[in-house]
Amino acid sequence: MKIDLIKSKINSICKFITYKENKELIKIYSADWRKRFSNICLGVAFPKSTSEVSKIVKFASKNDLKLIPQGGNTGLVGGTSPTKNKSEIIINLEKMDKLINIDENNKSIELQSGVIVEKAVLELEKKNFTFPLNMSSIGSSQVGGTIATNAGGMNVIKYGSIRNNILSLEVVLANGEVLNLGSNLIKDNTGYNLKDLFCGSEGTLGIITKARIKIYPKPIDHSSIFISMNSIKSLLIVFRYLNQNFLDKIERIEFISDLSFELCLKHNLLDKRFFEKKSNYYLLVKFIYFENSEINFEKIYTNLKGNFEEFLISQNEQQSIDFWKFRESLTEAQKIDGKLIGFDLSIPINQLENFLLQSQYKINELLPQIKFHIFGHLGDSNIHFNLIEPENIKKDFYSYEKKIKHIINNLIIKFEGSVSAEHGIGILKKDDFKKTKSLKEIKLMKNIKKLFDPKNILNPNKIF
Numbered sequence: 488m489k490i491d492l493i494k495s496k497i498n499s500i501c502k503f504i505t506y507k508e509n510k511e512l513i514k515i516y517s518a519d520w521r522k523r524f525s526n527i528c529l530g531v532a533f534p535k536s537t538s539e540v541s542k543i544v545k546f547a548s549k550n551d552l553k554l555i556p557q558g559g560n561t562g563l564v565g566g567t568s569p570t571k572n573k574s575e576i577i578i579n580l581e582k583m584d585k586l587i588n589i590d591e592n593n594k595s596i597e598l599q600s601g602v603i604v605e606k607a608v609l610e611l612e613k614k615n616f617t618f619p620l621n622m623s624s625i626g627s628s629q630v631g632g633t634i635a636t637n638a639g640g641m642n643v644i645k646y647g648s649i650r651n652n653i654l655s656l657e658v659v660l661a662n663g664e665v666l667n668l669g670s671n672l673i674k675d676n677t678g679y680n681l682k683d684l685f686c687g688s689e690g691t692l693g694i695i696t697k698a699r700i701k702i703y704p705k706p707i708d709h710s711s712i713f714i715s716m717n718s719i720k721s722l723l724i725v726f727r728y729l730n731q732n733f734l735d736k737i738e739r740i741e742f743i744s745d746l747s748f749e750l751c752l753k754h755n756l757l758d759k760r761f762f763e764k765k766s767n768y769y770l771l772v773k774f775i776y777f778e779n780s781e782i783n784f785e786k787i788y789t790n791l792k793g794n795f796e797e798f799l800i801s802q803n804e805q806q807s808i809d810f811w812k813f814r815e816s817l818t819e820a821q822k823i824d825g826k827l828i829g830f831d832l833s834i835p836i837n838q839l840e841n842f843l844l845q846s847q848y849k850i851n852e853l854l855p856q857i858k859f860h861i862f863g864h865l866g867d868s869n870i871h872f873n874l875i876e877p878e879n880i881k882k883d884f885y886s887y888e889k890k891i892k893h894i895i896n897n898l899i900i901k902f903e904g905s906v907s908a909e910h911g912i913g914i915l916k917k918d919d920f921k922k923t924k925s926l927k928e929i930k931l932m933k934n935i936k937k938l939f940d941p942k943n944i945l946n947p948n949k950i951f
């Protein structure tokens with residue numbers, strides 16, 4: 488179908504810009520966050536309502552046009568990247584940004600899928616509630632995007648991932664029909680849980696247009712501790728102790744390695760190290776309070792003595808905020824630093840030490856000067872294992888990617904982990920997905936895709 492005809496039809500539904508009109512803008516919407524993919528899309532549509540989304544999908548379905556749903560475009564696996572040049576149409580949900588209702592009795596929030604997560608967080612704070620999801624990208628990522636990727640983030644140990652918090656969804660199917668799933672009820676055991684299928688489906692089964700999400704009471708206060716140590720053994724002792732004794736008060740437990748400080752200092756994202764001296768590993772823990780019952784940090788200090796190098800307690804709210812600002816800048820710091828081969832993996836906590844030792848040893852054999860930037864959500868065993876390009880490397884860094892993936896995937900299989908803890912599959916993890924899932928599972932998933940989208944118009948060439 489001719490581009491001018493597509494343009495006039497979609498423009499009669501909503502704002503639609505093609506590459507012919509504004510190539511620079513189209514390049515921006517087509518580029519993934521880490522700029523790993525270079526195709527551009529045919530055009531970007533900006534629907535304002537579910538009915539406009541439905542009309543575009545009906546038109547696409549009739550004319551065999553391919554659609555890529557797009558939220559804040561902060562995904563890290565190329566889920567919104569076009570897979571053919573100047574062919575697919577991006578449906579960007581940013582104009583669908585209405586916060587519909589906060590139900591204080593049922594503790595839920597209803598929103599259009601294009602609402603930026605941070606907007607929901609701030610609106611809820613005004614009413615003394617908290618949104619379950621929190622991660623460094625909430626200033627840009629949209630509610631629909633977080634559902635489509637089943638985002639996790641830092642607060643999973645307290646509230647679960649977004650999947651655990653969805654009460655209902657409105658979805659536009661591949662034939663343009665609108666489907667309502669779930670309700671405003673905590674308990675609803677009526678048949679298959681179809682809304683869960685859309686969560687984590689990465690735009691391949693339907694376009695999420697509305698959601699109702701659980702909300703929680705806002706803590707009245709918080710404080711943080713930042714602990715440094717030199718061995719994984721000590722780190723696990725500290726982790727176990729905190730988990731056993733304070734789980735109801737802990738919102739997050741994050742793992743940080745020393746390179747994080749160096750990167751943030753180098754790129755002016757941090758003024759000074761919080762610690763006197765360097766150590767190998769760090770744990771940053773946030774405690775939240777719902778009543779006036781402060782934690783006895785002196786006691787924790789005494790009980791853990793011998794297992795840490797330095798033990799910092801936030802002296803006031805600002806210092807706690809500063810600790811977390813540093814943590815939240817780590818993904819940005821490594822992006823500024825240059826080329827990166829990243830893994831978002833889960834490893835059973837008991838195997839963490841074996842995994843870290845064996846992976847670093849094997850990768851060092853391949854590329855001795857490589858820099859390991861390891862951090863992540865230790866509370867749920869999710870490690871962001873990132874390899875940063877060494878200086879003075881002779882070949883293109885990405886030419887090592889296949890071999891590095893081979894090493895890491897074999898270790899993930901050996902230790903019964905996951906190749907994608909929270910970012911999804913998109914384009915980037917397709918091979919890893921194939922290697923680590925059973926053929927039976929993949930076949931069943933492909934059949935589900937065919938059932939929902941027989942013409943393969945929604946986000947083609949992603950996941951499989």
Ligand SMILES: Cc1cc2nc3c(=O)[nH]c(=O)nc-3n(C[C@H](O)[C@H](O)[C@H](O)COP(=O)(O)OP(=O)(O)OC[C@H]3O[C@@H](n4cnc5c(N)ncnc54)[C@H](O)[C@@H]3O)c2cc1C
Nearest residue numbers: 558559560561562566622629631632633635639640690695
């Ligand atoms: C600095 C930084 C930190 C991050 N930290 C975390 C973290 O801690 N935890 C975590 O889980 N992720 C994290 N991410 C990854 C990313 O933010 C999440 O995957 C987020 O959920 C993506 O939301 P988005 O709106 O940007 O979606 P996009 O990137 O726009 O899209 C992601 C996928 O969802 C699909 N999609 C988007 N909107 C819809 C819709 N309305 N209907 C159907 N499909 C849709 C797209 O087609 C694509 O496949 C981080 C990213 C960055 C850049």
